[in-house]
Amino acid sequence: MSRFGSIGARLYRGEVGYDFVAKRKIWYGLSILITITAIVGLAVQGLNMGIEFKGGAVFNTPKTSVSVAQAETYAEEASGHDAIVQKLGNDTLRIQVSELDTAQADKVSAQLAEDLKVDPDLITGELVGPSWGEQIANKAWTGLGVFMLLVVLYLAVAFEWRMAVAALIALIHDLTITVGVYALVGFEVTPGTVIGLLTILGYSLYDTVVVFDGLKEGAKDITKQTRYTYSEVANRSLNGTLVRSINTTVVALLPVAGLLFIGGGFLGAGMLNDISLSLFVGLAAGAYSSIFIATPLVADLKEREPQMKALKKRVLAKRAQAAAKGESPDLADDSGEPQDEEHSDTAPAGAVVGQRGRGRGGRPSGRRR
Known part of the structure; x- marks a missing residue:
């Protein structure tokens, strides 16, 4: 088994962990x-809105040896607008070219054919209002607002309102970062970008809901024990799904990266850039927010x-009492009686431990009788 696979298996069994919550x-x-x-x-650069949003014309030319910079110059001189x-x-x-009407578009198309030295009939144009x-x-x-509302209602019913609020903040976090990256790199915002933004909302929620489901299960009857605080239970649930979250994110990012860097970069497919950049940034931000924010x-x-405040006081008091007696607080059950280390089924949140428990997800100790 690879080193990463070994660490993943230990994370899943609760033998090792990282204290994200603390x-x-x-x-x-x-x-x-x-x-x-x-x-x-976003405030300084602004979004580079495509003509689908501000109106204009799109011209597709046949094969030409003219450079991009020279073609921009020709288009701006012919139209009098930015290109x-x-x-x-x-x-x-x-x-x-933005802000062109039909008559102007015909003139620009003819001038471009002359400047680029191509057949005028081979230049195709599309006018967008x-x-x-x-x-x-x-x-x-409207779709974004309805989606957010439904998400909050569902999470509030299926889990609780605190989880709904945390998921909503994580979604806003992901959208803000994705839109900000678009502004910083200057990629054009098209309907494809909007589709990508709406798509990442589902991906962003996926890992968050998985962790919340584990947390809901782990926090059941939490006030009836004095071993872990709520934050520690949350951290254990997060560590338990960490490898799965990483794996699903990497698997999702690989094809999107292919679209972005190969399809958009080498093949020059503009529409792929519009969709793949929003997906790539959104997927990465969604994985981050589900682990570190939500x-x-x-x-x-x-x-x-x-x-939960009362529970935390009881847990800390029990640990202080155990420390005064020279005992490990994680080897005592809720009645205060110490347990055999080999039969302890839990490990302190965020700690690396060496025992091999017989609890859920653990393996038999292998002790010979």
């Missing part, structure tokens, strides 16, 4: 820094409850 202030600070950077980029040129995989060009883009944007915002936020909210 270090939540670090993750919060990092997320705030990334989010501020995204917002500043965006993309070179496609077969050395054809896609030229976008700004009202169509406005309708698309309004529908996207679960720690739930723990923070739950620890404010009087019952």
Whole structure:
């Protein structure tokens, strides 16, 4: 078994773990820094909206040896407006010019054919009105709002309102980062981008719901024991699903990376860039937020409850009592009686342990009788 596979198996069995929840202030600070950077980029750079949203014309040329920079110059001189040129995989060009009407588009097409030295009949044009883009944007915002509302209602019913709030914050976090990256790199925002943004919401929720489901199960009757606080149970649930979250994210990112770097970069397929960049950034941000944001936020909210505050006091008091007696608090049951280390079925949250328990997910100790 590989080293990573061995670590993954130990994480799943609870033999090793990392205390994500205890270090939540670090993750919060990092997320705030990334989010501020995204917002500043959005405010300074702004989004490069495609003609689908602001109106204009798109011209597709046949194969030409003219460079992208020279084609931009020709298009701007012919139209009097800013132009965006993309070179496609077969050395054809896609030229976008904003704010053109039908008559102007015909003149620009003829001038481009002359400047690029190509047959005018081989240049195809498409005119897009700004009202169509406005309708698309309004529908996207409506879809996003309905989606968020349904997510909050479902999580509040299936789990609890604290988990719904944490998941909503994680979703907003992911969307803000993805939109900020678009602003910083200057990629064009098209309907494909909107599709990608709506798609990542489901991926972002997937890992979060998996962790929440494990946390809900692990926190059942939590106040009837004095071994773990809620934050420690949350951390154990997070570690238990960590390998699965990493595996599913990597498997999802690999084909998206192929679309982004091979399809968009080498083949020059512009539409692939629009969709794949939002998917790539959103998937990575979603995996991060499910581990470092959503679960720690739930723990923070739950620890404010009087019952959980009382539980934490009992757990800390029991540990202090055990430490005074020179005993390990994790080897005592809830009645205060010490247990045999070999039969302990749990490990302290975030700690590396060496015992081989007989509890859930553990293996027999192999002790000979």
